[in-house]
Amino acid sequence: MEYRSVGLKVGLEVHQQLLTRRKLFCHCPPELSEERGATLVRRLRPTRSEMGEVDAAALFEWRRGRYYEYETSNTCLVEADEEPPHELDREALAIALGIALAMGSSPVDEVYVMRKIVIDGSNTTGFQRTALIALGGAIEVGGKEVPIETICLEEDAARKMGEEGAKTIYRLDRLGVPLIEIATAPVISSPEEAREVALAIGRLLRLTGRVRRGIGTIRQDLNVSIAGGAKVEIKGVQRLELIPKVVEQEVKRQLSLLEIREEMRRRGLSEISAEPQELTQLFQGSKSKVIRRAIDAGGAVVGMRLRGMRGLLGREVSQGRRFGTELADYARFYGGVSGIIHSDELPGYGITEEEVSAVRAALGAAEEDAFVLVADQRERALRALEAVLERVRLALRGVPEETRAALEDGTTRFMRPRPGAARMYPETDIPPVQVTRELLAEAEKIRPEPLSVKLERFARMGISKELALEAVNDVRLDLIERLIEAYGEKVQPSVIASLIVVTLRGLRGKGVDVEALPDERIEELVEMIARGEVSKEAAEAILEAVGKEGISCREAAEKLGLRAVSEEEAERIVEGVVRESLAEVKARGQRAISLIMGRAMSKLRGRIDGKKVSEIVRRKVEEALRE
Numbered sequence: 001m002e003y004r005s006v007g008l009k010v011g012l013e014v015h016q017q018l019l020t021r022r023k024l025f026c027h028c029p030p031e032l033s034e035e036r037g038a039t040l041v042r043r044l045r046p047t048r049s050e051m052g053e054v055d056a057a058a059l060f061e062w063r064r065g066r067y068y069e070y071e072t073s074n075t076c077l078v079e080a081d082e083e084p085p086h087e088l089d090r091e092a093l094a095i096a097l098g099i100a101l102a103m104g105s106s107p108v109d110e111v112y113v114m115r116k117i118v119i120d121g122s123n124t125t126g127f128q129r130t131a132l133i134a135l136g137g138a139i140e141v142g143g144k145e146v147p148i149e150t151i152c153l154e155e156d157a158a159r160k161m162g163e164e165g166a167k168t169i170y171r172l173d174r175l176g177v178p179l180i181e182i183a184t185a186p187v188i189s190s191p192e193e194a195r196e197v198a199l200a201i202g203r204l205l206r207l208t209g210r211v212r213r214g215i216g217t218i219r220q221d222l223n224v225s226i227a228g229g230a231k232v233e234i235k236g237v238q239r240l241e242l243i244p245k246v247v248e249q250e251v252k253r254q255l256s257l258l259e260i261r262e263e264m265r266r267r268g269l270s271e272i273s274a275e276p277q278e279l280t281q282l283f284q285g286s287k288s289k290v291i292r293r294a295i296d297a298g299g300a301v302v303g304m305r306l307r308g309m310r311g312l313l314g315r316e317v318s319q320g321r322r323f324g325t326e327l328a329d330y331a332r333f334y335g336g337v338s339g340i341i342h343s344d345e346l347p348g349y350g351i352t353e354e355e356v357s358a359v360r361a362a363l364g365a366a367e368e369d370a371f372v373l374v375a376d377q378r379e380r381a382l383r384a385l386e387a388v389l390e391r392v393r394l395a396l397r398g399v400p401e402e403t404r405a406a407l408e409d410g411t412t413r414f415m416r417p418r419p420g421a422a423r424m425y426p427e428t429d430i431p432p433v434q435v436t437r438e439l440l441a442e443a444e445k446i447r448p449e450p451l452s453v454k455l456e457r458f459a460r461m462g463i464s465k466e467l468a469l470e471a472v473n474d475v476r477l478d479l480i481e482r483l484i485e486a487y488g489e490k491v492q493p494s495v496i497a498s499l500i501v502v503t504l505r506g507l508r509g510k511g512v513d514v515e516a517l518p519d520e521r522i523e524e525l526v527e528m529i530a531r532g533e534v535s536k537e538a539a540e541a542i543l544e545a546v547g548k549e550g551i552s553c554r555e556a557a558e559k560l561g562l563r564a565v566s567e568e569e570a571e572r573i574v575e576g577v578v579r580e581s582l583a584e585v586k587a588r589g590q591r592a593i594s595l596i597m598g599r600a601m602s603k604l605r606g607r608i609d610g611k612k613v614s615e616i617v618r619r620k621v622e623e624a625l626r627e
């Protein structure tokens with residue numbers, strides 16, 4: 001695919017949790033918690049903005065009749081939205097400003113907190129607090145300057161735990177954790193470049209040592225458009241490797257939607273209208289499970305003819321997703337139904353050829369027409385069909401502007417319409433914060449050293465260039481640096497870096513959940529190596545046992561017989577081996593060394609440096625031969 005020729009433009013929004021002592025607008029610890037306190041139930045209602053408009057997205061969400069349950073772990077009134085927010089966390093602001101300075105961004109003079117309407121219940125307030133802290137700047141990626149547009153400080157949303165019918169369940173532990181949001185200009189022109197830019201921004205953030213890590217602590221949103229398509233916002237890409245795939249699939253989807261538009265025009269479709277009709281009677285004796293379930297629950301089957309659309313609903317728009325899937329997304333979102341059935345996939349779902357003919361006859365659908373069925377509560381089904389019709393109308397214009405959610409396979413699904421400008425308004429509970437000289441001085445201290453300086457420092461410590469590059473890209477960079485500082489005199493820095501970069505990668509390959517391995521365990525191991533209690537060769541086996549069995553490094557070393565031996569102890573063991581093999585030693589002379597080495601290593605592997613063993617073996621064999 002020649003991405004330049006389709007006019008691909010991608011912009012990135014990177015969201016990263018900051019490592020602070022408190023939440024952004026209250027003094028609770030910004031940690032996930034399994035503790036359970038009271039449960040709150042809330043419904044959100046849309047209201048007019050100060051400009052007199054109602055946000056379309058908010059209105060739709062309210063019409064869906066959803067409500068929200070919040071699990072709490074404490075009794076914080078700010079999180080429950082029963083008390084005004086406390087002052088903006090200064091530490092979070094200083095970290096965000098430090099990152100802004102590192103990107104050459106210009107900090108604002110005064111920070112104004114704004115409210116951004118969020119209608120999915122992920123905030124108890126019905127809005128997310130966000131503050132612009134810097135503008136402009138750039139990050140260099142592969143010799144190209146990628147401009148930064150804005151840097152904001154935001155509160156993270158509540159953690160979604162699941163859905164049950166009309167209820168969505170959230171946990172409040174994550175709500176209010178400080179986030180930095182970095183938005184690039186839409187200048188990225190290939191899927192791979194999008195990944196590289198995200199990697200470079202993530203690395204710069206980690207270089208500060210003041211950001212959180214682990215699953216869900218960094219999230220990427222992508223804005224993707226092609227020439228003649230539309231700006232589509234894709235939310236929640238958690239893994240870097242998925243970014244190119246998401247971009248590729250979105251380009252494919254937009255191109256396919258443009259082809260569908262062309263085909264609709266070729267077929268002379270200019271005004272799309274349709275009248276939903278009740279078809280329940282036709283399905284009284286149906287064997288289709290989907291249909292039966294709806295009718296038995298007192299629901300209805302409602303259908304709608306789509307003139308001239310035959311074959312288009314079954315068209316693939318992205319991997320495994322059809323134009324019919326796009327229609328179904330709208331039906332689900334606006335109608336709250338579980339899906340639709342369209343004529344390009346029939347007969348199917350237990351619906352027979354005869355039933356298809358009967359539906360065609362009832363809807364007056366000709367050979368070249370398509371139709372859509374929804375089996376659900378009557379009112380919901382009608383709302384769903386209305387949404388399907390609206391989506392087909394949009395198809396005639398091309399690609400609709402949407403907010404979509406990234407799926408695990410790199411495709412996306414419709415999440416909601418793109419919110420309008422009416423969604424932002426000032427947070428009147430928090431006074432503006434002056435960006436003072438003192439604050440900028442604090443930020444200056446947090447500003448990370450340039451990558452080249454860090455790499456040079458690693459080189460001076462004897463870390464190879466290759467390992468150093470991997471270390472700065474590693475999510476545990478902060479741990480590597482902390483352990484080098486604490487133990488670097490007794491354990492070579494390259495050993496520490498390699499343990500975290502190379503050994504952990506090997507363990508991941510062996511099925512160890514490396515991400516869940518606590519830093520404290522890795523530190524325990526480095527400390528044991530520093531004290532000579534285990535050798536570095538034993539590290540992998542010990543961490544494997546720690547990761548798989550949840551025991552401490554000390555317990556693992558004991559269990560595996562990997563406790564280090566002193567040189568004297570090693571000498572005694574080698575002596576024992578020589579004595580047992582004395583006849584062979586006498587017979588082979590010097591050539592017996594490799595034999596003894598093998599036998600000694602089977603007792604000493606991982607417990608003392610192999611070179612030491614080799615020395616002792618040579619010495620002991622020679623002694624035996626002299627006797």
Ligand SMILES: [Zn+2]
Pocket residue numbers: 023026027028076077078079
């Ligand atoms: Zn709180």
